[in-house]
Amino acid sequence: MSASEYLVKDLRRTRELLGLTQDAWGERIHFSAKHVGAVERGERPALPDYLTAVDRAFGTTFMQFYRMFVQGELVPVWYRPFVEHEGRASLLRVYHPLVVPGILQTEAYARAVLVGRRFQPDTVDGIVATRLGRQEILYRRPDPCQLVAVVDEGVLHRRVGNAAVMRDQLKALVAACDHPNVRVQVVPFEAGAYVGLDGPLAIATVDGRSVGFLEGHLEGRVIESPDATKDLEGAWEAIRDYALPSNQSLELIMRTAEKWT
Incomplete structure (x- = not known):
């Protein structure tokens, strides 16, 4: 069992x-x-x-x-160390150029992502539940995790599921920002080529130190050495330099949500 x-x-x-x-x-x-x-x-x-x-x-x-x-039951072995760090993080910085970061996904969007990645049908429910469960850190009391998420504008236009799934997901991104500890920013198409096109990344701040994570096709990699995490933070700051301010990002997300009809 x-x-x-x-x-x-x-x-x-x-x-x-x-x-x-x-x-x-x-x-x-x-x-x-x-x-x-x-x-x-x-x-x-x-x-x-x-x-x-x-x-x-x-x-x-x-x-x-x-x-x-x-929580860790259906998390890949190579990802569990970062999930443990994430669960204790006071600050989480995430970037994704292709899909909404997992910690901000709705149930329907998460399910569509997993189906698209051809996960076994009998494991999807458990993986979705685990993914949604990770969002608890944003709403825990008395010390919710601070989240800064950056996505490429292409994420807003890439169909995952159907139009209703996309519309609800984008509205959920805006609603998440009603919480003072959550911020979402968008790198617009006009940015052209930038360092974020190299792939997604995440950085968790735990007990005053940074722990990073880089995704891969087969498995991801936890980054813990001070020199490597410093380089990763540099990449993060370079990505944010291209992102729209929070208010402009939310306006763009809301406009795009209305197009998903």
Whole structure:
């Protein structure tokens, strides 16, 4: 039995031990009975917002189990060290020239990305849940992670899923920036050739030091040596030099979202 399967089983067992129907359970955690049933049948992943609501209502520790066992269950071995750093980061800087960074993806967009990359269908649900679960660091209290994300303008126009998926994803990017700890910027087409075309990167600041990550076709690479992370931060700053200011970036994202009809 996988960790995620055990989590779902334990959620259902806890509800039954408390003598609550799915309707009563849902009312206590402010989720619909339909949502509760979908989680318990394994049709919908148990995500941090759901688990946090359960813990708050019943004094359980499902989020702790999620962080310790579920979150890394479907994360590739070579990516797990960076995910662990990301989970403790006070600042996260990410750049992607092709797709919306994972930490800002909607469920539908993430699913379309994974299907496009030909992941096995029976693993997609778990990977999507893990990816969405990583977003918890942006909304944790009392110290949410500061996020600065830069994307190429091509990301706004590259169809991932259908038009509705794209429109909702772009609107979600704008909505994320309502939080004071989240900033999204766009490198416009007019920038021409720039260092970001070399590929995506991420830099997590953990306990005052920087840890980087570079994606590859087969696997990614964690960057920890001071000299290498310094070079990576230089590349990051060079990319941001080409990006539009935050307000102009959001205006561009909103205009493009309206075109996805």
